[in-house]
Amino acid sequence: MRSHLLPRARLSRRRLLLGSMAVPLTLLGCRRKGGTPEQQVVDLFIESDGDFLAFRPDTLTCPSGALVRLTFHHGGKFLSARHNWLLVYPGQMEAVDKDVEHTEGIISKDDSRVIAATPMCDKGGTVIAQFTAPAPGNYPFFCSTPGHGECMNGILHVTA
Numbered sequence: 001m002r003s004h005l006l007p008r009a010r011l012s013r014r015r016l017l018l019g020s021m022a023v024p025l026t027l028l029g030c031r032r033k034g035g036t037p038e039q040q041v042v043d044l045f046i047e048s049d050g051d052f053l054a055f056r057p058d059t060l061t062c063p064s065g066a067l068v069r070l071t072f073h074h075g076g077k078f079l080s081a082r083h084n085w086l087l088v089y090p091g092q093m094e095a096v097d098k099d100v101e102h103t104e105g106i107i108s109k110d111d112s113r114v115i116a117a118t119p120m121c122d123k124g125g126t127v128i129a130q131f132t133a134p135a136p137g138n139y140p141f142f143c144s145t146p147g148h149g150e151c152m153n154g155i156l157h158v159t160a
Contacts, residue, residue, distance in 0.1 A: 040066040042133070047073040048083050048152070051123075053143070055085075058154035060141075066133045070116070076123035083143045085129065087115040087156055093140040097149035105144040115139065136160045 042062045049056040056075070062068050072085040084105065088096050092113040100107060107117050116131035135158065142153035 039132075042066045042068050044068060044070045045073070046070065046085060046154075047075045048143075049075065051076045051079045053148050053151040055141075055143075055152060055154045059157065060154070061157040061159060062133045063159050064133050064136045068116075068129075068131055068133050070118070070129045070131075071126060072118045072121065072129070073126045074121040074123050078123075080123060081148070082120040082122055082145055083148065083152070084118045084120045084127070084145065085141055086117040086144045087129075087131070087139055087141045088113050089115065089134075090137060090139060093142055093149065093153065097142060097144065100144045101146045105146055105148075107144055117144070120145070133158050 040063060044060050044062065046055055046057065046060060048054070060070075070085065072083075074083050076083070082105070086096070086107060096107070096111070096113050105120060107114055115134055116129045118127040118129045121127045137158055139156045139158060140153060141156055142149040145152075
C-alpha cells in the first residue's frame with residue numbers, strides 16, 4: 001500500500017515544480033502583451049548644402065511621440081561660418097531668429113519656444129539632437145547663426 005502512494009507523491013512534486021516555473025513565465029508573457037508599447041525611435045539626417053546657406057533636405061518627417069535622433073552635418077568646406085539646427089513651435093521662428101542676433105546664435109536652454117536644438121558646428125563637423133516629436137503639425141527649423149535663418153530653414157512634418 002505504501003509503494004502505491006510513493007509514485008503519486010513524486011508525480012505531484014514534479015507537477016508542482018513545473019507549475020511553479022510556468023506561472024512566472026506566463027505572467028511575464030502577459031506583461032509583454034498588455035504593457036505599454038515601446039517608444040518608436042526615428043533617426044533623421046540633415047546637412048548644410050556645402051557652403052551655401054541651405055539645408056539638405058529642407059523637409060523632414062516623423063511620427064508624433066517618436067524619439068527622434070537628429071544628426072546634423074555641416075557640409076561646408078571653405079567658409080568658416082558655424083551652423084546649427086533649431087526646431088521651434090509654429091509662428092515662433094522669426095521671433096527666435098531676431099532674439100539670437102545679440103547672442104551670436106546661442107539659444108537659451110530655457111526658451112519655451114524651442115523644441116530641440118543642436119550645438120553650433122564648425123565646417124566638416126557633425127552634431128546630434130535628441131527629442132520627442134511634438135503633436136502632429138508642421139514645425140519650422142532653421143540655423144540660428146545671425147543672418148542665416150532667412151535662407152537656411154525648413155519644415156519638420158509631424159504625422160499622427
